[in-house]
Amino acid sequence: MSEDTSGLNPQQRRLLEGLYKFYRDGQLTDVTLDVEGQEYACNRNILAASSPFFRAMFTSDVKESKDDVVLIHEISKDAMESLLDYIYSGKICLTNENVQNVFSAANFLEMLEVVDLCIDHISGVVNLSNCLDVFFFAVYNYCEKLKLNCGNFILKKFPEIAETREFLSKIKVEDLMWFLSADDIYVDREEYIFEYILKWIDFDVETRSKLFPKLFKCLRLPLINEEYFAEKVASHEFVQESSFCRGLLTSFSLFKIQQAHSLEVDVDSPFANSTPRLGMYNRKLIVYSGGANSADERSFTAFDPISKKNYYGIKPHPSFDFKFRIDYFSLVTTENNNIYFIGGIFYENYHFSETGPAEKHVFLYDEKKSKWLSRKPMGMARCQFAACSYGNEIYVCGGKSSHPVGEPSDTVEVFDPEIDFWTVMKPMPMALYQHAICCHKKALFVFGGKDVVDEHVDNVFLFDIPTNSWCVIRSNLLKPRSEHMALAVRDKIYIIGGGSRHSNAVEVEIYDPATNRWKFGCDFGEERKIMAGCVYDDQIYITGGVRQFSRPNKPTRTVETKDFFRYNVDLNEWQKLVRFIQYANTQSCTVATLNIKFLHESDFISVGEGIEPDEN
Known part of the structure; x- marks a missing residue:
């Protein structure tokens, strides 16, 4: 990272x-x-x-040096070299290895623009493994901007960071109050704060x-479940032993009575804060x-x-079916709620080209940035393949490297x-291609x-995942099929959709791995x-x-529909829930927990609940 000098005149x-050369x-x-014993010849005025x-130092009347040599004890020579390069050239090279030393040196010399460059660099590389080191570094150096940047990262990952021994042992009550009072703390229930x-x-x-008592003020009491509040909060010994906390509870009770009777309440009261925390906007959604x-x-x-x-x-491309279409992906x-997009065929214009080579690309979705991040590609380009997760790993097998021509593969990655x-x-x-796969216990089943x-x-x-070995199940599908799921x-596996050479399949086949038996x-x-x-x-x-x-x-x-059905496995019956899902894609979908604060809500709400399939 360096200062931009491109705007300078000749x-x-x-x-x-010239100064840098001298x-x-x-x-x-x-x-x-x-x-540190290393001497650097410089210019006082520069x-x-x-x-x-x-x-x-150089404009005071006090003699700070002897024979024009100034001893600097508080800075390392590597950091000093970086700062002198910046002073004379306007450029500085910051790395993960030197940035803290350069920050401390720039802070000592009051070179605020370099301090800001260091803050930007450190903020850009904050992650789960270093965030606490960075946070306590910022606290030690009284750097509020870096502390805030790192603190915002910790808020997004609060439950997994704040329960570590390092955080529990080192965090000061003032900083903890800031975390627990924040709207952006990523918890899904207020009870967790207590x-x-x-x-x-x-x-x-x-x-x-x-x-x-200080920390108790951070609670948003209106968000706490009433039963939990009565059994766990109001009766807790810390609350009962504090006259301050008991007073807060009394005020909160009066506040609820005023609310219940639609009386005027003080909107600035701490009890009026019912703003959900960021994590409370999490929803389990179906992703396309x-x-x-x-x-x-x-x-x-x-x-x-x-x-x-x-x-x-x-958003999808407005044409949906033709421009920039992707099929067979x-x-x-995964178990840790990461969403991956794998393989498929890209069509610049589907209307004019229904054939093409497959892709090996793999993308991971970053919900906070609303962006797909590129990951290591597969070893083989694949379309019409099968994929599933086991824990946080992803298995892919079979498929073709092009469509419709191309040989199917038996490879597994x-x-x-x-x-x-x-x-x-x-x-x-x-x-195989156009086959189906799912994970059950420690095994993958291919159908x-x-x-x-x-x-x-x-x-x-x-x-068998632990032994990396295949075997043939001596109990076949009740009917051959492809393009199914x-x-x-x-404890059961359901085979749905797809078809054979002569017809599409309406039958649902149910497999019991424990007994190796099938039923419809x-x-x-x-x-x-x-x-x-x-x-x-x-x-x-x-x-x-x-x-x-x-x-x-x-x-x-041939028509592609975007209606929505539920198969109740307990009642063994189908129900049509909505007529049309606005942004649906019939190629593939998955379930994930997402924060709707990071999504845009459409004005369109799908309707049609309760309509039976045969009524359409």
């Missing part, structure tokens, strides 16, 4: 370059700085013009118990994606099956996000698909394939699909 640039050559200098510290206060005090109860506005972009949209609201982080959510690396695993027993001669198969394969709910579920109401499906709260949800639309005396058309 004379300014000539002057700066400094490097040791010419026309009049003072020497001694730093140093004084660049640093208030040197200005005060529980954390007790945890922090319990770490050093003898010293900290007297601080409880596809093309956006260029070959490198992917859309990001979501649907709430409870509120029927539609959201977007990155997979969306996968696993992605480790910790090291951003794909590893080749033992191949499947046969090459059906098409083989190398484009025949539909009814095979079932099991991949396999979804695990509790309730048929879907229409013949469809290429549906997007997911499991949400132990129920199966299906979005749209491709179906044949017949009209009297007119050619049959």
Whole structure:
């Protein structure tokens, strides 16, 4: 990182370059700085013009040096070299290794513009592993800007950072009050704030118990569950032992009575603060994606099956079906709630080109930035492949490297996000595409698909993850099919959608891995394939699909729908919930917990609840 000198006029640039050359050559200098035994020949006027510290030194009547040598004890020679380079050239090289030393040196010399450069650099590299070091570094150096930047990062990750021993032992009560009072603290319930206060005090109860009243003021009492409030908060010994806290509870009771009777209340009262914390905007949503506005972009949209609201982080291209379309990709959510977009085929203009090579790209969604981040590509470009997660790892298998021509593959790869690396695993027993996969316990199950001669198969394969080995399940699908999905709910696996050579499948097949037996579920109401499906709260949800639309005396058309169904696995029945999901894509969907504060809410609310499939 360096200061931009491109705006200098020729004379300014000539002057700066000339001074820097004199400094490097040791010419026309009049003072020497001694730093850790290393001497630097410099110019008093240049140093004084660049640093208030040197200005005060060289313009005072007090003799600060002997024989024009100034001893600097508070700065390392590496940091001094970086600052002198900046003073004479306007450029400075900041790295993760030197930035703290340069910051301390610039702070000492009162070179505020360099301090700001250091703050920007440090703020840009704050992560889970270093955020506490940075925060306490900022506190030690009284740097409010860096402290605020790092504090905002900690707020977003508060539960996983604040419960560490380092945070519990070192954080001061004033800083803790700032965290616990913030709107942007990422907790999903106010009860957690109370529980954390007790945890922090319990770490050093003898010293900290007297601080409880201060921290108690940070609670937003209107957000606390009434039953929890009565059983855990109001009756707690710390509350009962404090006259201040008891007084707050009395005031809060009066506040609630005034609210209940619609009386005028003091909006500035601490009890009137019912603003939810940032984490309280988390929702479990169904996520869709596809093309956006260029070959490198992917859309990001979501649907709430409870509120029927539609959201977007990155809008699809307005044409949806033609411009910048992506087909045959997979969306996968890992155990730690990371969402990945994998593979597929990109079409510049789908209307004119329905063939193309597959992609090996992998993207991770950053919800706070509303952006897909590029990750290590797969070893093989894939479309019409199968993908699923096991813990935080992602497994992909089979598929083609181009569509519609191209040979199917039997290769298997696993992605480790910790090291951003794909590893080749033992191949499947046969090459497949348009097959389905799901994870059950410590095994992956692969169902059906098409083989190398484009025949539909009814095979079932099991991949044992701990031993990296495949075996053939001696119990096939009840009907061969491709372009279907396999979804695990509790201890069963449900096969839905897809089709065979002659018809799309309406049958739901249910597999029990424990008994190795199959049975039929309730048929879907229409013949469809290429549906997007997911499991949400132990129920199966299906979005749209491709179906044949017949009209009297007119050619049959292939239609892609965006309606929404639920398969109740307990009642073994289908129900149509909405007619149309605004931003849906029938290729793939996944379930993830997202914060709607980082999404845009559409004005369009999907409707149609309670309509049965056969009524459409």
